[in-house]
Amino acid sequence: MSDFTPLPVEQTEDQADLRAMVRELLADLATPERLSDHDEREAFDEDLYRALAEAGLVQLEGEVGGDAPSHAGQAIVLEELGATATSIGVSLVVQFMAVTLLSQHGTAEQRERYLSALYDGSQRAAFALTEPSGGTDVARAMQTKAVQRPDGGWVINGAKMWISGASDCGFMIVLARTSPIERSAVSGITMFLVPADTPGMTVSEMDTVAIHGLSTCEVGFADVVVPEEAVLGDVDRGFRQVIATLNGERLNAAAVALGIARGAQDAALDYVQSRHAFGRPIGGFQILQHRLVDGAVKIEAARGLLQRAARVADEGGDAETLSAMAKLASSDAATTVTEHGMRALGGSGLSREYSMQRFWRDARLYTFAPLTDEMMHNFIGEFYLKLPRSF
CATH class of the missing domain: 1.20.140.10 (Butyryl-CoA Dehydrogenase, subunit A, domain 3)
Incomplete structure (x- = not known):
């Protein structure tokens, strides 16, 4: 072992306690042998993720009816995961984004249903934005569309690509175009909360060179019907909210x-x-x-x-x-x-x-x-x- 001693990290007492707790948990559960095993098998470590959630490391100081966790707290957890269980860290980046979007734009019912499940670890979210025809300029390239039904609700058709954790999530936050492009490509896009078992959705895993402990997927939407209450935030303003x-x-x-x-x-x-x-x-x-x-x-x-x-x-x-x-x-x-x-x-x-x-x-x-x-x-x-x- 190296005798190297890192410089002290600037942090409050609470932040130091959080970092110590994460390191202690990872020392027990994220052993080199375990990390190598999940990387080789390209398998998500459900037990490790559940332990993180049970320790409160998804919720941190956030509340179901209040603000999302602090940026400083999220950064501490994610740095420690990056140094060990990187794939779990990548997954948690997605979860923290879902937590933020639900905290800022979710209704009381949406927060109770989805945010509670994220915090206790019973479900994970996938964020379905990127499409086969566009990455950096995804708003202009977006082909996935949601059309409002005359009797209420929406029908989603299209495809998403490079979606982390879509094969074993509980629900997805799906962005779809709901109005044509006019002056700005970022307008006319809406966020939808879509349970993973909704009929018409297909998910296939992609073969990637890295992040083997978390699936990367293509997701298809063929006449996927969601109710009005599936809209997260404001219709046509979803991309701006993201x-x-x-x-x-x-x-x-x-x-x-x-x-x-x-x-x-x-x-x-x-x-x-x-x-x-x-x-x-x-x-x-x-x-x-x-x-x-x-x-x-x-x-x-x-x-x-x-x-x-x-x-x-x-x-x-x-x-x-x-x-x-x-x-x-x-x-x-x-x-x-x-x-x-x-x-x-x-x-x-x-x-x-x-x-x-x-x-x-x-x-x-x-x-x-x-x-x-x-x-x-x-x-x-x-x-x-x-x-x-x-x-």
């Missing part, structure tokens, strides 16, 4: 990516201290030390941006630029550290015996989710540097 939550989703994506970087850095440090060449630990070679130092700096820089952004968001301030920076910095930290980690391990990096290859694969998700790093650059250039719009 955009308002993207700040939190960027923060949560940053937290998982930061965790991946930290987990990979720890794994690399352990390896270079135990592996010997030319009569000494390979951690004594300058090039490896420099790469590890670069990773450490990127991790600490990303954490600083993430904590600052979460604090501003929790205090009601404008954290959009900070969250974009945090996501970009964390994505860079994750891809850099895992790349350097694979080089440090050499041939061992290709072995599934070591966690580095899993971290390396999983880190790539956050170069394009929830928005691509290129779009983060565009956003920061336009809104922070005040440069002309570049797309």
